[in-house]
Amino acid sequence: MRRIAIFAFVAISLWFLATLADAETPAAVVPVQNAASDVIVLNYHDVRDDIRDAGPKDSTAISTDHLIAHFDWLRANGFHMVSLDDVVAARQGRRALPAKAVLLTFDDGLVSFYTHVYPLLQAYGYPALFALEGSWMDLPEGQRFDYNGTLCGHECFVSWAQVREMQSSGLVELASHTYDLHHGIDANPQDNQMPAVVSLGYDPARQHYADVAAYRARIHDDLQRSADEIEHETGRRPRAIVWPYGAYSQIAVAQAKAVGLDVSLSLATDRPIADGTIARLLVADNIGTDGLAALIYQRRQREAQRIVQVDLDYVYDKDPQQQEKNLSALLERIKRLRPTQVWLQAYADPDGDGVADAVYFPNRHLPMRADLFSRVSWQLHTRAEVQVYAWMPVLAFHLPDAAALPALGHGSKDKDHYRLAPWDARVRETIGDVYEDLAMQAPLDGILFSDDAYIRDTDVLGPWAGSTPGQRTQYLIAFTDELTRRVRQWHPQALTARNLYARPVLDPRSEAWFAQNLAAFNAAYDYTGLMAMPQLDQERASDAWFERLATAVAAQPGAMERTVFELAAVDWRSGKPVPEKTMGARMRLLLAKGARHIAYYPDDFVIDRPTLEAIRPYISAATYPYPEP
Numbered sequence: 001m002r003r004i005a006i007f008a009f010v011a012i013s014l015w016f017l018a019t020l021a022d023a024e025t026p027a028a029v030v031p032v033q034n035a036a037s038d039v040i041v042l043n044y045h046d047v048r049d050d051i052r053d054a055g056p057k058d059s060t061a062i063s064t065d066h067l068i069a070h071f072d073w074l075r076a077n078g079f080h081m082v083s084l085d086d087v088v089a090a091r092q093g094r095r096a097l098p099a100k101a102v103l104l105t106f107d108d109g110l111v112s113f114y115t116h117v118y119p120l121l122q123a124y125g126y127p128a129l130f131a132l133e134g135s136w137m138d139l140p141e142g143q144r145f146d147y148n149g150t151l152c153g154h155e156c157f158v159s160w161a162q163v164r165e166m167q168s169s170g171l172v173e174l175a176s177h178t179y180d181l182h183h184g185i186d187a188n189p190q191d192n193q194m195p196a197v198v199s200l201g202y203d204p205a206r207q208h209y210a211d212v213a214a215y216r217a218r219i220h221d222d223l224q225r226s227a228d229e230i231e232h233e234t235g236r237r238p239r240a241i242v243w244p245y246g247a248y249s250q251i252a253v254a255q256a257k258a259v260g261l262d263v264s265l266s267l268a269t270d271r272p273i274a275d276g277t278i279a280r281l282l283v284a285d286n287i288g289t290d291g292l293a294a295l296i297y298q299r300r301q302r303e304a305q306r307i308v309q310v311d312l313d314y315v316y317d318k319d320p321q322q323q324e325k326n327l328s329a330l331l332e333r334i335k336r337l338r339p340t341q342v343w344l345q346a347y348a349d350p351d352g353d354g355v356a357d358a359v360y361f362p363n364r365h366l367p368m369r370a371d372l373f374s375r376v377s378w379q380l381h382t383r384a385e386v387q388v389y390a391w392m393p394v395l396a397f398h399l400p401d402a403a404a405l406p407a408l409g410h411g412s413k414d415k416d417h418y419r420l421a422p423w424d425a426r427v428r429e430t431i432g433d434v435y436e437d438l439a440m441q442a443p444l445d446g447i448l449f450s451d452d453a454y455i456r457d458t459d460v461l462g463p464w465a466g467s468t469p470g471q472r473t474q475y476l477i478a479f480t481d482e483l484t485r486r487v488r489q490w491h492p493q494a495l496t497a498r499n500l501y502a503r504p505v506l507d508p509r510s511e512a513w514f515a516q517n518l519a520a521f522n523a524a525y526d527y528t529g530l531m532a533m534p535q536l537d538q539e540r541a542s543d544a545w546f547e548r549l550a551t552a553v554a555a556q557p558g559a560m561e562r563t564v565f566e567l568a569a570v571d572w573r574s575g576k577p578v579p580e581k582t583m584g585a586r587m588r589l590l591l592a593k594g595a596r597h598i599a600y601y602p603d604d605f606v607i608d609r610p611t612l613e614a615i616r617p618y619i620s621a622a623t624y625p626y627p628e629p
Helices: 004-019 064-076 084-091 111-124 160-168 212-234 250-258 289-297 320-337 373-383 425-441 469-488 508-514 518-524 543-554 580-592 612-619
Strands: 039-044 080-082 101-106 128-132 145-147 150-152 172-176 184-186 193-195 240-242 263-265 306-310 341-345 387-392 446-449 495-501 527-532 563-568 597-601
Touching (some): 039 084, 111 128, 111 160, 128 160, 160 172, 306 320, 306 563, 320 373, 373 387, 387 495, 425 469, 446 469, 469 518, 495 518, 527 543, 543 563, 543 580, 563 580, 580 612, 597 612
Parallel strands (some): 128 172, 341 387, 387 446, 527 563, 563 597
Antiparallel strands (some): 145 150
């Protein structure tokens, strides 16, 4: 947490800046691109003659006339429908895809695919991939369940005779949509239902999470059953797995491949998928051709982000009833603010020194203050409809065996964060375990690497002694890359952000005292959380300072696309809140200077600070008048 310890560190480091030599700028890192990025993959679900007949919660249903309009628009605008076999052959280098290639996919095994879509595929000569969910097709007579607001029995889904007929046409390839994993399961002690494919599962009777081995076996057995049934009924084994809700893990992908499902399809997110999984564009809200065009042509544009950073310490309370009241206050506030992201603290820092004393999730190495992050993250995601990044330290952990692990500082007289030494293999492995445990236990859209990730050349550098500032910057980036890989075993599409002090942007020489560099960060992470907080640099919070910071960022090509300007809602020197009008004026100034992404910290939802109505015009991603929840 950004406390007085941070201010003390910056104040001391400024004293040394006069002695700095020019710091070298590290080479840019080229991000990995999605191997399937040359094909547009559209994802449809139910098709209705009258969209009003769809269930009240079925936002993915589309009317027949709109689907026909989509097909006509695609043909008229030079798009070429391709099959999954074409996509696989192109990825293997056996043949090229045509320009503007489109793969059509339809999920859930609904009977409307046979009655409404299949005749259109025949008329247009379009191929498609059709994903079957076995347990829904096999429902016993009279058994029903809620499918997006409609009570459905097996009659809502295709029969195996219809499946065989469509497969024999050569236009339809079948895929697994799992046998019985298209639902939520108990995922934490608070009974939150989360996607079965990515949740370990929690047994409330035993008060126990399933282990990785049990999770792996559950996924394997389900996919085996699905692939076996499709092969038995059609004579052809499927080769593709279409993940329910687009949610999957690398463990699940490995189990799919083990049963012959070598092609993995998910849903598109804000970053290219680097693991070979095919990203799809979800067609929802019964969009017309204008909406389809926007979906296709804007898919690679980075949306402007409005971000609120939240202390989970403010939600936690020893009294369960008070804790629920705190959570309700947070959810209500975020629903009304309508930001795009929440950066949510996943560790506990009750003494405010910026070092993790415990965490809010089960793990192997640190005390768990409460099993809370999973619940709050899921509630924010589903009820407030925001992306949630887990805000975590990189080096600042009070581990039980800390005495046996090297640190960067010089003991009790050190004025900086307490930070473990990232050059030590034991430190790297232990912190990596904590990150993987977080990802294993909790839903998240990304990771925010906190402001404790800095190195100065007076630290205890061990084998890094004698390294240049640019090398130390890259060493820390490489360490966060390791942590990201551990997270992406469970959340392959997780995004990354990392806090950056303003001083290295305003004075590149100070890289020697931070091991931080804006160009390197923007090359390595999806977002850079630039702390636009002049108080940390002992400077007056003037318009001139913010203009100078924005100008420095804009001077670097493309930097505005990835840089989040994060403002302070509290003056760290006085402890007094920054007036909302002042914050708003600074946000407007930054936007006028070309900033695209804005954030603030802290948000005290318990006492309504900053005042919701005053800050909402500046941080809300919704348009005025703001829709109320």
